[in-house]
Amino acid sequence: MTQPAVIRRDPPALSPLRTALELAAAGLPVLPLRRGKVPFGNCRTCAKDPRTGRAACGGRPNMKDAGPCQCPGPCHAWAAATTDPSVIASPVWASAWREAVTVAYHPGGAGLTVVDLDDTAAVTWARQTLPATRIVPTTRGEHWIYQGAMRSVNAVRDGIDIKSTMAYARWLGPGTGTTAALPDVVRALAVKEPPTVRSAPQSIAMPAWAAGERVCPHRTPTYLDRGIAMAEQRITEARSAIHATVYRAFLAVLSTHGRCGCLTEAHIARLFTAAQAKGESARHCTDAWTNARTTLGL
Ligand SMILES: [Zn+2]
Ligand SMILES: [Zn+2]
Incomplete structure (x- = not known):
C-alpha cells in the first residue's frame, strides 16, 4: 500500500x-x-x-x-x-x-486601549516615556496595548493616535509582552487643558523635596533627566497649539514624577524656560503647572 x-x-x-x-x-x-x-x-x-x-x-x-x-x-x-x-x-x-x-477590533469594547505609534520617532518616544506592555509591530510602527479603556483621540502627538472607545484598530497578531494597566501618562495625552484656574503665584503646590539630593525612589535620576529633556524638546519643537503642548508636556512630567518627590525647582525652571521661549507668559506656565497638578490629583 x-x-x-x-x-x-x-x-x-x-x-x-x-x-x-x-x-x-x-x-x-x-x-x-x-x-x-x-x-x-x-x-x-x-x-x-x-x-x-x-x-x-x-x-x-x-x-x-x-x-x-x-x-x-x-x-x-x-x-x-x-x-x-x-x-x-x-x-x-x-x-x-x-x-x-x-x-x-473595537479596543474599548474589550476594555483595552491601543496607543498607535505610526513611525520610528513615535516608537522612540514611547520607549522613553511609556511603561512596558504588550507590543504589536505594524507596517511602520507599533501598537502598544494597555488594559483599560479611555476616550479615543487622534494625533495626540505627531504620529500617535489613541484608539479605545468608539474606534477600531487593525488586528495584526497577538504581539509580545504582558498587557499592563493603562497608565496616567497615556490618559493624560487625551486631556485637553481645562479652563485656566487663576491662582495666586504662591499657591503653586511644591512637593517637599530635598533639592536635587534625593534619588527618585522608583526611577533613576537619568530617567528623570531624560523625561525633562523630552518635555523641553517637545515644547521647543511645537509649531502650533503651543498652549496645549506646554500643558501636555507638564502633564506628562507630572504624571511620571509628580508623586515621587524628586522634581526640583531647577527641573521646573527648565520647563518654564522652554515654554517662555515659545512665547508663553510666566503666568500661563504657572497656571498650566497648577492645572496639570489638579488634573492628576497632586
Ligand atoms: Zn444603521
Ligand atoms: Zn445598515
Whole structure:
C-alpha cells in the first residue's frame, strides 16, 4: 500500500472570517475591513443622509448619536463590532468577509486601549516615556496595548493616535509582552487643558523635596533627566497649539514624577524656560503647572 507523499508546508493563513471567530471567542469585538483597510460602507438604509450628513437610520444605540438601528449588516464601522459568532458568520456578514482583506477590533469594547505609534520617532518616544506592555509591530510602527479603556483621540502627538472607545484598530497578531494597566501618562495625552484656574503665584503646590539630593525612589535620576529633556524638546519643537503642548508636556512630567518627590525647582525652571521661549507668559506656565497638578490629583 502506498502512502501519499507528505508535503511539508506552512499552515495556511487563516481567512479573515476564521481569524474573526477566534478573536471573538477570546472576547474581542471584531469587524471586517475591506480593501484600503477601512470598514465596509453602510447599507442603503444606514447610508448618510446627504442633507444632514448623518446616518439615515439614526445610528446604532452604542454610538455617540444613539439611534435605533438594528441593521444586521456590518454597518457603522466600529459600532458594528461584535463578539457574537452568529452575527459574525451570518449571511449578511458573509459577503463582507469574502471581500475583506483583514480584521479589525473595537479596543474599548474589550476594555483595552491601543496607543498607535505610526513611525520610528513615535516608537522612540514611547520607549522613553511609556511603561512596558504588550507590543504589536505594524507596517511602520507599533501598537502598544494597555488594559483599560479611555476616550479615543487622534494625533495626540505627531504620529500617535489613541484608539479605545468608539474606534477600531487593525488586528495584526497577538504581539509580545504582558498587557499592563493603562497608565496616567497615556490618559493624560487625551486631556485637553481645562479652563485656566487663576491662582495666586504662591499657591503653586511644591512637593517637599530635598533639592536635587534625593534619588527618585522608583526611577533613576537619568530617567528623570531624560523625561525633562523630552518635555523641553517637545515644547521647543511645537509649531502650533503651543498652549496645549506646554500643558501636555507638564502633564506628562507630572504624571511620571509628580508623586515621587524628586522634581526640583531647577527641573521646573527648565520647563518654564522652554515654554517662555515659545512665547508663553510666566503666568500661563504657572497656571498650566497648577492645572496639570489638579488634573492628576497632586
Ligand atoms: Zn445598515
Ligand atoms: Zn444603521
